[in-house]
Amino acid sequence: MINRIIALLIRYQNIALGSIPRLTSIFYWPTVQILFWGFFTNYFYQINEFNIWSSLNVILSAVVLWDVLFRSQLGLSMSFFEELWSRNLPNLFITPIKDYEIIIGLLMISLLRTILGLTPAIFFANYFFNFHLFELGLYLIFFFFNLTLIGWSIGLFVSALVLRYGQSFEELAWAIIFIVLPFSCVYYPLSSLPEVMQTFSSIFPTTMIFEEMRSLIFNSHMNHINLIKIFFINIFLLLMSSLFFLYMLRVVRNKGIMINQGE
Amino acid sequence: MKTSIKIENLSKSFNGKKILKEINLELPKYGIFGILGKNGAGKTTLLATLMGLITPTSGEIKIFDKSLKKNKFEILNQINFQSPYIELPKKMSVYQNLIFYARLYNVKDREEVIKDLCSELLVSDLLNLNYGKLSSGQKTRVNLCKALLNRPKLLLLDEPTASLDIQTSDFIRKYLVKFQKNYKSAILITSHNLEEIKYMCDYLIILEDGKVKDFDTITNLLKKGKKSKIEELLLND
Numbered sequence: 001m002i003n004r005i006i007a008l009l010i011r012y013q014n015i016a017l018g019s020i021p022r023l024t025s026i027f028y029w030p031t032v033q034i035l036f037w038g039f040f041t042n043y044f045y046q047i048n049e050f051n052i053w054s055s056l057n058v059i060l061s062a063v064v065l066w067d068v069l070f071r072s073q074l075g076l077s078m079s080f081f082e083e084l085w086s087r088n089l090p091n092l093f094i095t096p097i098k099d100y101e102i103i104i105g106l107l108m109i110s111l112l113r114t115i116l117g118l119t120p121a122i123f124f125a126n127y128f129f130n131f132h133l134f135e136l137g138l139y140l141i142f143f144f145f146n147l148t149l150i151g152w153s154i155g156l157f158v159s160a161l162v163l164r165y166g167q168s169f170e171e172l173a174w175a176i177i178f179i180v181l182p183f184s185c186v187y188y189p190l191s192s193l194p195e196v197m198q199t200f201s202s203i204f205p206t207t208m209i210f211e212e213m214r215s216l217i218f219n220s221h222m223n224h225i226n227l228i229k230i231f232f233i234n235i236f237l238l239l240m241s242s243l244f245f246l247y248m249l250r251v252v253r254n255k256g257i258m259i260n261q262g263e
Numbered sequence: 264m265k266t267s268i269k270i271e272n273l274s275k276s277f278n279g280k281k282i283l284k285e286i287n288l289e290l291p292k293y294g295i296f297g298i299l300g301k302n303g304a305g306k307t308t309l310l311a312t313l314m315g316l317i318t319p320t321s322g323e324i325k326i327f328d329k330s331l332k333k334n335k336f337e338i339l340n341q342i343n344f345q346s347p348y349i350e351l352p353k354k355m356s357v358y359q360n361l362i363f364y365a366r367l368y369n370v371k372d373r374e375e376v377i378k379d380l381c382s383e384l385l386v387s388d389l390l391n392l393n394y395g396k397l398s399s400g401q402k403t404r405v406n407l408c409k410a411l412l413n414r415p416k417l418l419l420l421d422e423p424t425a426s427l428d429i430q431t432s433d434f435i436r437k438y439l440v441k442f443q444k445n446y447k448s449a450i451l452i453t454s455h456n457l458e459e460i461k462y463m464c465d466y467l468i469i470l471e472d473g474k475v476k477d478f479d480t481i482t483n484l485l486k487k488g489k490k491s492k493i494e495e496l497l498l499n500d
Contacts, residue, residue: 007367086352087350088351091351094343096340255277256311256316256317258317259308
């Protein structure tokens with residue numbers, strides 16, 4: 001099992017990092033995002049009067065953490081789509097690799113791509129804006145891990161749909177995260193939403209995470225009951241999306257879709 | 264091991280339409296078996312079902328006397344497949360692709376096996392090229408390398424020489440015949456090229472409308488049907 005997962009990791013790493021343009025595309029967007037929001041917040045400070053450091057920290061932390069979710073989702077989906085684009089799926093599924101090993105391989109490569117993609121962004125944020133993400137302390141690991149779980153869940157869900165319904169669903173890989181974004185209260189507090197939307201948004205685990213992040217930066221306090229809730233919701237989401245992916249593989253085998261993807 | 268493949272009452276339906284109908288078949292342990300049939304006869308569906316890519320609606324498949332359903336991963340380790348319609352990742356080099364599959368099949372001395380196979384199939388000079396940059400003839404030979412990495416006891420080939428030039432096709436046919444003799448394997452091949460079938464195959468399976476119309480050696484089939492050419496076996500009386 002370990003050998004096959006390592007083989008998958010080496011292969012996805014070869015595909016993702018095999019050339020300079022592909023490697024650049026992994027860290028290009030997070031870096032651009034951090035620079036854009038950093039300069040924008042600086043400008044906002046010049047024309048307004050508010051606590052620059054707290055605001056900058058909140059916005060840049062939100063940018064980086066949101067990107068954790070986005071990169072982990074995209075890293076997983078794109079790695080899986082590579083199999084479809086290269087018309088290679090049947091070759092993969094006639095090897096002794098097990099379905100769950102493919103899922104583990106996809107999760108691992110997504111994690112690797114997320115870390116690689118965000119490292120330069122964090123470096124630039126530190127250099128230009130004196131922003132220290134690691135000031136979030138151990139909670140940073142909690143935020144990172146939980147947002148990665150959500151990203152994986154969405155990535156598996158989208159990949160399963162593309163596997164079953166074809167490449168017309170690929171757009172969803174880019175779009176789905178932006179459907180979730182307004183309700184996740186990434187850059188603004190839940191209280192700033194209209195009351196009707198507040199109830200709806202509060203069920204999103206992303207909203208809970210970003211609310212706790214703001215509470216930590218502004219008040220140096222977090223609700224530990226909420227953290228436990230967030231963790232179990234996310235584990236549940238990942239479990240459900242993994243089962244959905246496995247179920248779609250069964251459907252695809254029943255409908256004979258896999259062999260036709262090569263044609 | 265008595266048989267390479269044993270199929271009992273195999274049926275497969277898609278959206279209520281039966282593609283494979285109560286197929287019963289028993290193939291000897293070794294040999295090259297050709298599957299002939301018109302378009303839509305169920306050839307590719309049968310191959311895909313034998314590899315576990317399609318789940319049968321009913322019936323049982325045994326490969327090397329073991330149930331495919333119950334021993335899928337053990338069996339998949341001993342079989343392989345090649346088709347010109349299924350490719351390898353284009354962004355990876357030939358070597359990266361081959362070493363990946365060698366790892367998945369847990370091939371011992373994989374570097375050595377790849378080196379030998381590439382040399383035999385004349386692709387050694389392509390190892391560092393990206394798969395996407397190869398011609399169709401080169402891709403077919405590389406795909407064949409992939410299909411032989413685990414020295415399969417059962418090799419499934421879907422139109423292995425489709426759209427290839429005469430020289431490459433001839434080279435591949437000769438290579439496969441030699442491989443089957445050397446490794447005493449079973450090769451199941453679908454092809455529309457009757458010359459290819461005639462040259463390579465010991466046995467023929469005639470599929471018609473999802474059913475096995477006949478299965479025997481080419482000589483016996485011709486004798487039974489009082490035909491002089493293989494193509495006549497496919498034509499309706």
